[in-house]
Amino acid sequence: MTLQEDMTREGHTVPAKTPGKPDVSGKKGRGRRVTLLVALGVALPVLILVAAGSGQVDIPPGQVLGSVLHRLGIPIGDLPTAAQGENALWIVRIPRVLMAAVTGAALGCAGALMQGVFGNPLAEPGVIGVSSGAAVGAAAVITFGLTGLGNWTVVAAAFVCGLLTTLAVYAMARANGRTEVVTLLLTGIAVNAVAGAALGLLMFLSSNDALRSITSWQLGSLAGSTWDAVYVVGPIAVVGCLVAIALGRRLDLLALGERTARHLGVNVERLRFTGIVVIALLTSAAVAFSGIISFVGLVIPHLVRMAVGPGHRVLLPASALGGACLLVVADLVARTAVPYQELPLGVLTAVVGGPFFFWLLRRTRARSGGWG
Amino acid sequence: MSVGIIEGFRRRTRLPGERVSLTAEGVSVLRGGRPVLSGVDLTIEPGEVLALVGPNGAGKSTLLAALCGDVEFTGDVRVDGLPLAEWKPVELAMRRAILTQTHSVSFSFSVEEIVRMGRAPWIGTPLEDEDDEAVYAALEDADVSRFVGRPFPRLSGGEQARVALARVLAQRTPVVLLDEPTAALDVRHQELVFAVTRGLAARGRSIVAVVHDLGLAAAHADRVAVLSDGGLTACGAPEDVLTADLLSEVYGHPIEVIEHPRTGRPLVLPLR
């Protein structure tokens, strides 16, 4: 019973409203959202299979599937016939493809989460300094040849530094118990500048070998991905994404503005803090193992928004799945496009992601009149 | 649609009753050292429309912000007898809804999605079942039903204001605070907004509306509170408060008040 109907019955004067039927478009939107999630959920394993079936050793996807089934105890399908094929598949290729998937998921979800937390479609984990902080940690370890934890030293240092940087940025950007988005972004820019200078100094101090390591790490690469790496990044990506999805509804409310979100019952400070910790976690894990891979966290959430709107409960999982798909494909191109060469992954995602993003932006601006 | 499992791990949330009391006692707000509000006492009664009027800079929006707890203040603001700090944000959200002056949305949500956000405080409570009905009714009442699927940023200023109002209406709280709800609206929609607020009051809710237009205040409010220089100058029935002398002094401009021939309500006009 609307107020108008009520009041008209009670005899009050009510101005006539504009005639028109409310169109329940919620159902149509929901159908599209489910379709997208299902499509991505199906595409990912298919892409993983195709990627695992491509590379310098000739193991077609059929044999990949056969090998997987045999390992699961189901003796169907052919095993790899190439020399060292089984080893190349399980020691080198599959960990790498899985690493691409979990890294992509972490980056995609972190990007979407960041845009939600800061209410800014241009937000990206690189902006608040996580990537730079992680880079300084890793470069310091590489330059000074620290090997406290063996092969894990670089990774751990990047992780710790990325997280510390993020928390420092957050603390510096707070005033009176509130975090203003603009202040946060500006502080992030300052941190990036300082981290960049620190990185430059470390590169100056480093030997040629270390310099090469740092430089190639800065460009992003999944070469040398091991199962150990997958066992670390995988669970972190899963947990991080799940926590992020749980924040989804509250992030929607945050889009109305801090004040209004608070009026609707959201503990804005706690939401922002949790969001930032998860962002730092996801990004540090991805960057620490694979170097700086850009654009995934910026483009994928945008594409998802353009397809199904900005609701975070779909945006976050779709960004995770989309990011995973994107990075699996990108890594596939990086290692097979030019024979015997590996294109740097971060450069590839930027070179392809940039123009694609501009094209889509132009197309969407005409339709929905703004940052879709 | 409830995301019950994770949301359900709430501490016990106190649901509101039919009526909610909101009182301000000796509320003062300092901004940059300057007193914006000084010692304001106000009690919001159920079932009434209270209009908050006053010149620019009198502190009207600040008073509303203090009642919501959005600014630092000295003094006492109590909701249902308890100070603001003793309520969880979601409990406050069940008791009072606020319409702010500006309505910006970071992302391109549709009108329906935005209005549905007003139902957020009720997730996990039995009143969740009313969600669809509340959203539909609110869309109708604010006359934005035909924009249901449209992205919010593509609406005009007035249309956006009405969508924000719809969101507030959908929240269905006993207390509703509106900061200049008619600012961007044409005459038809201005009247619509007040028709809606009168309807809410008729059902026992409390409405506080900051308005610039004295005519609207005079025509529709049950009580009018006049703020000037941070202090509450007068508070009472429109015919008692909206006098030529008081208004001329408060606004610093000669104002005359005449009686509407048919309704008997004050008509407030600047002396020309």
Place this chain on the structure above:
Amino acid sequence: MTGARARRVLSVALVCALAAGCGGRPAAEHAGKAAGGGDCGPATVTGLPDDVDPITPEPKPKLPVTVTGADGEKTTVTDTSRILALNMYGSLAEIVFSLGLGGHVVGRDASTVFASAKDLPLVTTHGHDLSAEAILGLDPTVVLADASIGPAEAITQIRAAGIPVVMVDDEQTLPAVTEHIADVAEALGVPDAGAKLAARVTDGIAEARRTAPEGREPTIAFLYVRGTAGVYLIGGDGAGSDAMIEAIGARDAGSAIGLKGFRPLTSEGLINAAPDVILVMSSGLESVGGVDGLLKLPGVAQTPAGENRRVIDADDGSLLNFGARTGDTIAALAHAVYETCKA
């Protein structure tokens, strides 16, 4: 290896920066007096062999053999029919070919470009990163590598596939050449051939040293230059270039002013070093625009070498190789420095 070095470098660089500002030998003193210096103009190192000279006959490996690599890992080699020898300088492959086992090598690294090997499949990416998959794809039976090439995970993955990987030490000095030959030969089960090759190389190096004229040793600075980006490094103690320069009986400019490894050089430092000859890589020289372009770099023209346009360029692949052809390389370098300018 890179660990303490960086810290020492920082303090040394600071001292150098201070020292470079305060006094130094007047540059003119040595001009024209050192052998190989003088106004003879630029020269190119020629006569570098473009292919290896394997010892004959082809040795028969005595297998299995268990060796402890430079990383402390004990590895057992049972089969040397498919060999991969990979490192940044190409020296390991060179040694394997020189031992006469070139016929068993199935792939190469980016620095291995001599005629016998250049058609083998490449297994490194970006030039110096191992591709584990490419390596597995060649199904090798033994892999030789050193710490100059990575990433470390690739080595781990190859070992995990059951392929023995023997890590050789990667020190870049002249005495280490014979050690590397011995290690490679031992790992492949042909120690006798290794001894023979080592002796040949040692003789070659000694012979080359003898061609250096007595007494009037020139000061040679090895500069690493690349393009117009201002990348401008001088080789110092332990860079590898110092060993080659000292092998021909000259004094290394970088070591003389106390630098270690490759360090960026200030123009004042170069003037202080006052080299009689400047040694560069051929491709680096080309990238700065030849001798004229090199002389435009700050500080170069003010050195004796710069004034006399005494710039010697050498082909990138062989100069700092420290492989089995080191003896020939030293002889060619000595020829280019001394024979082209008999003062």
